[in-house]
Amino acid sequence: MKNARKQNLSLLLFCTPALIVYILFKLYPALSGVFYSLTNWNGLKKTYDFVGLANFREILTDTYFWNAMGFTFRYVIVMVLVSNVIALTLAVAIESRRRVKGFYRTIFYMPNMISMVIGGYMWMFIFTKVLYYMADNWGWRFLDHSWIGNPRFSFLAIIIVAAWGAVGYLMIIYMAALQGVPANLKEAASIDGANAWQNFWKIVFPLIRHAITICLFWSLNAGFQVFDVIYTLTGGGPGRATQSVALNIYEEAFKGNIRYGYATAKSTVLFVIVLVVTAIQLKVTSRKEQEL
Amino acid sequence: MKKKRLLSDILVYTLLTAAACFTLFPLLMALMNSFKTNRELLTNVMSWPTGFSLDNYIRTLEKMHYGRSFWNTAILAALSVTMMILFSALAGWKLCRTKTRLSRFLLKLFIFSMLIPFSSIMIPLYRVTLALNIKNSLVGLSFVYAGLGVSMAIFLYHGFVKSIPMEMEEAAAIDGCGSLQTFFRIVLPMLKPITATICITNVLWVWNDFLLPLIIISDNKEYTLLLSTNTLFGQYSSDWTAILSALILAALPVIVFYAIFQKQILKGIADGAVKG
Numbered sequence: 001m002k003n004a005r006k007q008n009l010s011l012l013l014f015c016t017p018a019l020i021v022y023i024l025f026k027l028y029p030a031l032s033g034v035f036y037s038l039t040n041w042n043g044l045k046k047t048y049d050f051v052g053l054a055n056f057r058e059i060l061t062d063t064y065f066w067n068a069m070g071f072t073f074r075y076v077i078v079m080v081l082v083s084n085v086i087a088l089t090l091a092v093a094i095e096s097r098r099r100v101k102g103f104y105r106t107i108f109y110m111p112n113m114i115s116m117v118i119g120g121y122m123w124m125f126i127f128t129k130v131l132y133y134m135a136d137n138w139g140w141r142f143l144d145h146s147w148i149g150n151p152r153f154s155f156l157a158i159i160i161v162a163a164w165g166a167v168g169y170l171m172i173i174y175m176a177a178l179q180g181v182p183a184n185l186k187e188a189a190s191i192d193g194a195n196a197w198q199n200f201w202k203i204v205f206p207l208i209r210h211a212i213t214i215c216l217f218w219s220l221n222a223g224f225q226v227f228d229v230i231y232t233l234t235g236g237g238p239g240r241a242t243q244s245v246a247l248n249i250y251e252e253a254f255k256g257n258i259r260y261g262y263a264t265a266k267s268t269v270l271f272v273i274v275l276v277v278t279a280i281q282l283k284v285t286s287r288k289e290q291e292l
Numbered sequence: 293m294k295k296k297r298l299l300s301d302i303l304v305y306t307l308l309t310a311a312a313c314f315t316l317f318p319l320l321m322a323l324m325n326s327f328k329t330n331r332e333l334l335t336n337v338m339s340w341p342t343g344f345s346l347d348n349y350i351r352t353l354e355k356m357h358y359g360r361s362f363w364n365t366a367i368l369a370a371l372s373v374t375m376m377i378l379f380s381a382l383a384g385w386k387l388c389r390t391k392t393r394l395s396r397f398l399l400k401l402f403i404f405s406m407l408i409p410f411s412s413i414m415i416p417l418y419r420v421t422l423a424l425n426i427k428n429s430l431v432g433l434s435f436v437y438a439g440l441g442v443s444m445a446i447f448l449y450h451g452f453v454k455s456i457p458m459e460m461e462e463a464a465a466i467d468g469c470g471s472l473q474t475f476f477r478i479v480l481p482m483l484k485p486i487t488a489t490i491c492i493t494n495v496l497w498v499w500n501d502f503l504l505p506l507i508i509i510s511d512n513k514e515y516t517l518l519l520s521t522n523t524l525f526g527q528y529s530s531d532w533t534a535i536l537s538a539l540i541l542a543a544l545p546v547i548v549f550y551a552i553f554q555k556q557i558l559k560g561i562a563d564g565a566v567k568g
Binding site: 004007008010011012014015017018019021022023024025026027028029030032033036086089090093094096097100104105106107108109110111113114115116117118119121122123125126129130133134137164168169172173175176196221224225227228231232245246249250253254260263264267268270271274275278 | 300304305307308311312314315316317318319321322325333336337338375378379380382383385386387390392394395398401402405407408409410411412413414415416417418419420424435436438439440442443446471475496499500501502503507518521522525532535536539542543546547549550554557558561562
């Protein structure tokens with residue numbers, strides 16, 4: 001008994017530095033956020049009042065917020081599909097070639113190293129200068145759009161840039177999973193007459209399910225929090241047409257309004273939605289994994 | 293059979309090369325145009341620069357206070373990651389070696405918050421930095437990063453410690469080493485592989501993070517590279533040669549970092565994903 005107490009004391013001592021920064025900058029903000037979401041705290045007054053669920057009631061009728069939520073959902077769905085399909089395709093293509101593997105892997109992962117702020121501004125140059133040049137001088141009329149100014153195309157622009165930045169990361173995870181598929185299984189299937197397509201879907205795909213779970217989880221999470229790309233590329237515009245939830249919260253709290261209490265209520269709603277969606281995803285994909 | 297093989301070769305290489313061109317396209321366009329004069333750039337974005345001049349770069353170095361911003365970012369990353377590693381190695385090791393109810397509770401406490409999105413805590417976090425008077429302080433911000441980063445690092449250390457044998461630590465204890473001494477002399481050196489992974493991933497995270505410094509740092513003397521790039525873009529939004537050279541300069545450190553540590557970076561992702 002005494003031994004256990006001594007062990008615990010030493011444990012606490014070793015955990016103290018981590019606990020202090022963790023509680024101060026993660027746990028306390030997370031918990032107090034729930035409290036602030038029930039207040040009318042803003043950046044102007046020193047004091048704030050408890051207003052109950054008024055903020056949440058206001059959110060229900062806040063069209064800007066729900067438009068941003070709708071945009072975020074559209075973004076997440078398209079982005080998760082596009083980036084995972086491309087990443088898996090590239091991973092399969094690279095893994096099928098021995099000699100050039102390292103070369104292509106290096107290139108495809110490179111955008112992931114660069115902050116999306118820098119990547120976003122580089123693409124801004126492409127969208128506002130280079131594509132027009134191609135349309136005018138090379139006759140590539142299909143590029144002649146207002147990529148940043150027209151909401152339909154700016155959505156596409158955002159997806160292109162975000163996928164450009166994310167694919168490399170997902171690809172590395174898929175490649176690691178593909179390397180874990182035993183070669184003799186694939187050979188056996190080929191001998192039995194399976195073609196490449198069947199081989200992939202019947203043999204390889206079931207064996208890399210765990211990587212798919214991880215990549216879906218990661219891209220869902222990153223998708224719901226999207227900020228940098230949109231901030232640099234369109235700033236949420238034109239108007240609020242490409243405003244994501246994270247951008248909406250940022251704007252509510254730090255630009256103009258400074259309604260911290262209300263913005264915190266919004267971020268609580270975002271948290272709950274992310275939690276529910278990822279929980280469903282993990283449940284579905286891990287059940288699929290177990291079925292094998 | 294041979295024909296089929298050739299066809300699939302052509303298909304795969306076309307796909308890979310097209311994707312590689314697409315990936316490099318914005319980087320190369322930015323690089324190429326960053327050497328032009330503004331007039332040259334406006335007449336033709338696709339041409340080679342007529343002369344090789346570093347004028348844009350010299351101009352930008354000064355405008356974005358490159359030296360200062362670089363130094364700020366480097367200090368921030370170094371402090372953040374050092375604390376993250378020290379704090380979580382201490383905690384992760386002890387959490388794994390202690391088998392009590394408290395240790396199980398603490399581990400869960402550290403790990404459960406990994407799902408909370410940053411945008412959900414950023415406003416209360418902003419308030420905490422105001423209350424602690426560390427707004428605009430890079431040192432203060434590094435503590436914040438440590439707080440946000442320890443969960444993942446403790447999780448990784450905890451998993452790694454499980455796989456290393458206890459004999460060395462026990463021998464050290466018998467020889468009269470205290471816990472802290474054992475940690476620094478015996479344990480920390482054995483944790484090197486996972487420390488390298490944690491170090492590299494987190495340096496990159498802090499270096500490339502934008503939203504947190506955007507909220508906490510408003511004094512331009514304390515700006516990180518991304519914040520000064522962002523400001524420059526706002527100020528000179530039509531001066532593309534200045535912006536492009538700034539973007540190249542801002543991307544340069546990570547590209548060099550990538551060239552040096554590529555193997556460890558890619559291995560870190562694959563390992564982290566398999567274990568996570």
